[in-house]
Amino acid sequence: MTTDSEAASPLDVELPFDLRPRAAKAVRDIQLQQFIGAATIGKDRGRRAAFADTFGDRYDSLRTLAGSIKQHTLDHLDRYLEEFIDNAIAAGVHVHYAVDADAANAICLEIAHRNGCRLCVKSKSMVTEETRLVPALEAAGIETIETDLGEFIIQLDHDAPSHIVTPMIHKDRTSVGRAFTRELGVPYTDDPARLAEIAREHLRGKYRAADLGISGANFLIARTGSIVLCTNEGNGRFCTSAPRIHIAFAGIEKLIPAMDHLPVLLKVLARSSTAQPLTCYTHIITGPRRPDEHDGPEQLHLILLDNGRTDLLREPTRELLRCIRCGACLNACPVYRKIGGHSYGSVYSGPIGAAITPHLLGPANYPDLPHASSLCGACFEACPVKIDLPRQLIQLRKLMVEQRISGSWERAAFRLWAWSLRRAWTYRTASSIQRIALRLLAALDGTPGRGDPYSSRGWLSRGPGMLSRWTRERDFPTPTRRCFRAWWRDHRGGPA
Ligand code: SF4
Structure with a gap:
């Protein structure tokens, strides 16, 4: 468990990455085992109950529908991207295309510098973890504050998320209390309500002063050019409406055709991630602030990130781009439950991380990941968009053999x-x-x-x-x- 403020980020790994020492350390860490075991098993049970309560035996049809919406969009991605870009521009959005992580960060920094931004508030986004945006902003002298509570704690601890949805699944409230005392100078407490209050007090002033807001996007709607953002803490709304500049990051796979398709995906996303019928806040953002509106940014920029996604569009890996980053496969996976997210040595962990990281960052750089699975099929059963993750992992193993990456x-x-x-x-x-x-x-x-x-x-x-x-x-x-x-x-x- 990483709590040392001086420790290097768990994502700073040597390549080729060797999963075994990290996994061996994780399975011997009793406290880590308790945190991850309790959280993932609880979330997995919650997911099943949430679907069973509302959909009963129609659960499988719902997954098929959600998966086919995403698959259809991917099968016609060129057309939907064009439609989205035209409609977003018509709504006043500045749309940028980034071929890789460095290009995405460079676009973001250029916008920030051009507009004289000095303080940034940021909501949770896996794509910005992928591009390592926060270190890039800080290196350029732009103070950047994570506003999702879990990410805020991770940032204070100089740590990295270990779960797609619950980034601090590997920490408990005592380590949060210690981090707050050390970094914010407040008296120690491990009372969750008080800890949330301290974070809120600290963040409120930052929202008021920030000139740049950064968010991710859960979905992009081609027909209206809208960005959809789902959060549970309300911080996303502050980041996207208080600062004068809003920059949203999104992978090109986030597209869906029209607003009619959104309810299906919102239903499966919330139940699969947090066992809720809906996330507490669902923002649909179409363009920057208009003259008759009281809040919202003066400029809204969207950075569409490729970073290896167009390569994944080839068969047989296209279905991997259906992923809506719900985290259900992590919670269901017996391997993730034992070794935790940091053992994967990359932003995306669990079964989906094992399946996409070698494609995005090179199979020779992550030779162990396709083997970090018992192929029990729990991830496939949990996936709300029916990605056949075991099949993908077997294909990756085959690729490793064909490319002679596995040992002689x-x-x-x-x-x-x-x-x-x-x-x-x-x-x-x-x-x-x-x-x-x-x-x-x-x-x-x-x-x-x-x-x-x-x-x-x-x-x-x-x-x-x-x-x-x-x-x-x-x-x-x-x-x-x-x-x-x-x-x-x-x-x-x-x-x-
Ligand atoms: S692969 Fe499926 S279950 Fe895993 S995060 Fe993506 S959508 Fe969720």
Whole structure:
């Protein structure tokens, strides 16, 4: 758990990123296990109940509808992008296109400098995490305050979000209290209401003084040129209406065709992220302040970010762009629940992070991520837009093999295994050798049935080669004396 204000951001990783040391550290951190376990299991249960209460057995049809709206938009993205840009410009929005993260930050800085902005209030946005916007703004001398409570705490602690929706899932209120005392100079408290009050008092003055507001976008509506922003704390509204300049960041995949499609996506987004029927505040922003309006920015800029998304548009990865960043797959994933978000070494964690990060940042840079999954299918069941994440992870593994990114020993072992599976006699011979060797090692090992009081077969606690990675964490059951095929022959009277 990172609470040290001097620690480097968990996103500052060396490439190629090695997930294993971080994951090993995380699974031994009892406190982290408690925080993440309680939060993710609670949220996952809440999601199921929220859908069951309202939609019952129509849940699957709703997911299909939500997924098909996103898929249709992606299939015609060129047309909808053009329509959106025309309508947004007609509404008075300055639309910019950024090919990558650096270009997006440079556009933002140029707008800020041109308008003499010195203080920025910012609402939660994963895309700006992706571009590392806040360090870029601060390096340019623009004081930037995160206004989402979780992000505010993360910023005070010089930490990084570890969950798409609940960025400080890895922290508890005592670490928040300590951060407030250290950074804001207030007396220590771990009372959540008082902590929220302190944050509110601190932020209120900043909203009044800020000349720049930055937000993300949950959806972009092609037919009206509108930006849709969903928040639960009301901070998004302050960031987009109080400062004189508003800059919104959005990935090009955020488009949907028309306002009619929005209710479907709002319903699935809120239930999947926080088990609410709707987020508390849903802002639909169409252009800057008009002459007869009392609030709103003088200028509204939208930066449309590509950053590898047009490559993802190719099949078979297009469905990954349906993601509405609800976080449900993280909460459902048994691997995320054990290793937490920082173990993934990238902005996007959990199953969706494991599936998109290697595509966005290079498969050779993140070779472990496609393997950070048990392929149990829980992420697919949880996903409100039906992204087949297990299939995507398997495809990525295949890509790693094709590009020879996986180690030569591993490739040779799997080639040999595949060869042995193609013929009955090689399969039988390999199984027999494996059974005899493992039984011999177990006999030398002499470990009694640790963890399984009903086993009389003995266990292997120090496996050879690749098996040692398994036995470092848990014992391996010794194979039975006779194989299944022999048992079948004796009991069923025919060949298995
Ligand atoms: S992949 Fe699906 S479940 Fe995961 S964050 Fe995206 S929309 Fe939500």
